[in-house]
Every structure is written in structure tokens, then in C-alpha cells.
Amino acid sequence: MGQGVEWALHSCVNMSWTPVGEAVSSVRLAAFYKLPAAYLNKQLQALVRAGILASVSGPRGGFQLARRADRISVLDVVLAIEGKDDAFRCGGILKDAPDGAMEADYARSCLISQTMRHAEVTWRTELSRQTIAGIAQSIERRFPDAREETVRQLTGVRGRQEARTI
Amino acid sequence: MGQGVEWALHSCVNMSWTPVGEAVSSVRLAAFYKLPAAYLNKQLQALVRAGILASVSGPRGGFQLARRADRISVLDVVLAIEGKDDAFRCGGILKDAPDGAMEADYARSCLISQTMRHAEVTWRTELSRQTIAGIAQSIERRFPDAREETVRQLTGVRGRQEARTI
Numbered sequence: 001m002g003q004g005v006e007w008a009l010h011s012c013v014n015m016s017w018t019p020v021g022e023a024v025s026s027v028r029l030a031a032f033y034k035l036p037a038a039y040l041n042k043q044l045q046a047l048v049r050a051g052i053l054a055s056v057s058g059p060r061g062g063f064q065l066a067r068r069a070d071r072i073s074v075l076d077v078v079l080a081i082e083g084k085d086d087a088f089r090c091g092g093i094l095k096d097a098p099d100g101a102m103e104a105d106y107a108r109s110c111l112i113s114q115t116m117r118h119a120e121v122t123w124r125t126e127l128s129r130q131t132i133a134g135i136a137q138s139i140e141r142r143f144p145d146a147r148e149e150t151v152r153q154l155t156g157v158r159g160r161q162e163a164r165t166i
Numbered sequence: 167m168g169q170g171v172e173w174a175l176h177s178c179v180n181m182s183w184t185p186v187g188e189a190v191s192s193v194r195l196a197a198f199y200k201l202p203a204a205y206l207n208k209q210l211q212a213l214v215r216a217g218i219l220a221s222v223s224g225p226r227g228g229f230q231l232a233r234r235a236d237r238i239s240v241l242d243v244v245l246a247i248e249g250k251d252d253a254f255r256c257g258g259i260l261k262d263a264p265d266g267a268m269e270a271d272y273a274r275s276c277l278i279s280q281t282m283r284h285a286e287v288t289w290r291t292e293l294s295r296q297t298i299a300g301i302a303q304s305i306e307r308r309f310p311d312a313r314e315e316t317v318r319q320l321t322g323v324r325g326r327q328e329a330r331t332i
Contacts, residue, residue: 001254001255003257005254005282006257006278006279007259009278010259013278032263032264033259074285087167088167088171089169090172093176093201098198099315111308112172112175112176112301115240115293116171119292119293122292123285123292127282135277139277145265146265149264
């Protein structure tokens with residue numbers, strides 16, 4: 001699994017905190033973690049194609065969540081970045097075994113393939129139960145300043161504390 | 167995940183059927199599925215390094231299971247071929263966030279990393295519960311001739327049916 005999954009998940013959590021209707025540029029999203037903006041932009045475009053993000057053009061353009069964060073699962077993000085194929089891809093080598101049948105669908109009937117598929121399903125089920133909103137809420141509970149600080153950095157809006165000192 | 171996992175799992179099941187103490191050459195194991203012998207040999211060597219197979223040198227040399235098939239899990243084989251790293255590798259990008267701490271172990275503390283880790287554990291647990299012996303027995307129940315036919319092909323010993331016709 002590439003680094004893009006980590007970048008995409010963190011960026012989605014961060015975007016779940018920014019005001020609705022306010023897009024964030026890939027440059028700002030990348031700068032937050034000192035990531036290469038061009039490569040992060042590719043991951044964000046993949047999230048757009050998967051319907052997880054919406055891209056907004058224009059001078060105040062950028063990216064924003066395309067739907068509520070409690071309707072975006074971690075699995076949605078992982079599959080958008082990594083593709084929808086299972087980690088284990090049955091090559092159907094039983095076709096070439098002495099008793100193999102060319103017309104058989106060994107991805108379905110082979111017991112090794114079934115075992116790997118079953119494990120993949122448990123993994124996907126686990127990730128489908130976790131949402132971007134759920135992770136964001138857990139972070140807020142543990143790090144009460146995280147949300148405000150992130151919004152301040154991503155949108156350029158001063159946090160309350162900083163505003164008071166001026 | 168590479169094709170090596172599929173090849174290795176099938177080869178382990180096949181070796182669970184061959185007589186104890188009788189090694190099978192990588193050429194025969196590869197020929198069974200018309201696989202490239204040199205590349206299969208690399209996978210088999212990885213299984214030897216992991217203590218799953220034992221290699222036997224000499225004219226009747228080759229590979230055999232290094233322990234009972236009910237003590238070799240599917241996870242053992244997968245990790246031997248693919249390496250022991252999690253599919254998701256936390257790059258710790260929170261270190262570079264505005265409030266990031268260089269000394270923090272974000273692979274442990276980051277909630278995104280924890281979510282991915284938890285899913286990995288469910289996947290590994292599932293695969294650790296399945297053994298080569300369990301798969302072999304399921305195949306035997308469903309395809310009663312599979313074991314005998316495989317042994318015949320891999321060891322050159324004629325099956326009962328073929329012997330009768332001579």
C-alpha cells in the first residue's frame with residue numbers, strides 16, 4: 001500500500017473540519033504535512049473521481065468533501081487510492097494443473113482463493129465501519145486543540161487565542 | 167500481493183500430500199501448474215528461510231514441509247513470501263504537522279494508523295486460523311481424487327487406477 005493512503009486519510013479528516021463550502025487548495029493541504037503538493041494533488045484527484053471530494057475551480061478553489069464525513073468510510077478512501085482489486089489476486093493456476101479446467105472460475109471455487117477472499121472481506125468490513133467523521137471525533141476528544149489549529153492553518157483564519165492577543 | 171503467494175500456498179498443500187521424508191524438486195512442483203521453475207524456486211527458498219519448508223540436497227533432493235501441515239498457517243506462508251510489514255505503513259506525517267513532535271511514535275498514537283493496524287490484525291487473525299492441513303482436507307472432501315492424482319504427478323508414483331490398466 002502506498003503512502004497516498006496515509007496522506008489521503010489525514011487530508012480528509014482535515015477537510016472534515018474546515019467550514020462547509022470552503023475549498024482548500026492542494027498547496028495548503030500539502031504544506032500542512034510538508035508533503036510534495038504535485039503528488040498529493042494526484043491522490044486528491046483520485047478522491048474526486050471516487051466521489052469523496054469535490055474540486056472547486058477559481059481563485060478560491062481547491063478541494064472539499066463531496067459528502068458528509070460520517071458517510072465516508074476509511075475503506076472508501078483506501079479503495080479510491082489503491083484501486084478496488086483484492087490484495088490477493090487469484091491467477092487461477094489450477095487451470096494449468098493436470099486436472100484443470102480452462103472454463104472453471106477458480107477465483108470462486110478454489111479453496112485457497114476462497115480463504116484469501118474471506119480474509120479480505122474481514123479487512124474491508126473493519127475499514128468500512130470506520131468513518132472520517134468517527135476518526136475526526138476521536139482526535140478531537142484526545143487533542144482538544146487539533147480541530148481549531150488545523151482550520152487556522154488550512155484556511156488562514158486566525159484561531160480565537162491568537163486573535164485575542166492582537 | 168504478488169503471484170508468489172498463490173504459488174506457495176498451492177505448493178504447500180501439494181507437499182502436505184506427498185509421503186513424509188520424500189522431497190519434491192522445484193522443477194516438478196513448477197511443472198504441476200506450468201509455472202516458471204526458477205521463479206517458483208525463489209518462493210520456495212523464502213519458505214525455507216521462514217522454516218516452513220526444508221530443502222534436501224542430492225539426486226533425490228528437493229523440498230518438503232519442515233513441520234506438520236496443521237502447524238503451518240496460511241498467514242505463515244503469506245508473511246514468508248510478502249514480508250512481515252503491515253500493508254499500511256505509517257509514514258508518521260504528523261511529525262511534520264504544525265503541532266507535530268519529532269519524538270512521537272505516531273505509528274502507535276495516530277488514530278488513522280491505529281485504525282489501519284486494527285484492520286490488519288483482523289486480516290492476520292483470519293489467515294492465522296486457516297492451516298495448510300485444513301485447506302488440504304477441504305480439497306480432499308470436495309475432490310476425492312485430488313490427493314492421489316497430485317502425489318502421482320509430483321512423485322512419479324502411478325495412481326491405483328492407472329496401475330490397474332497396465
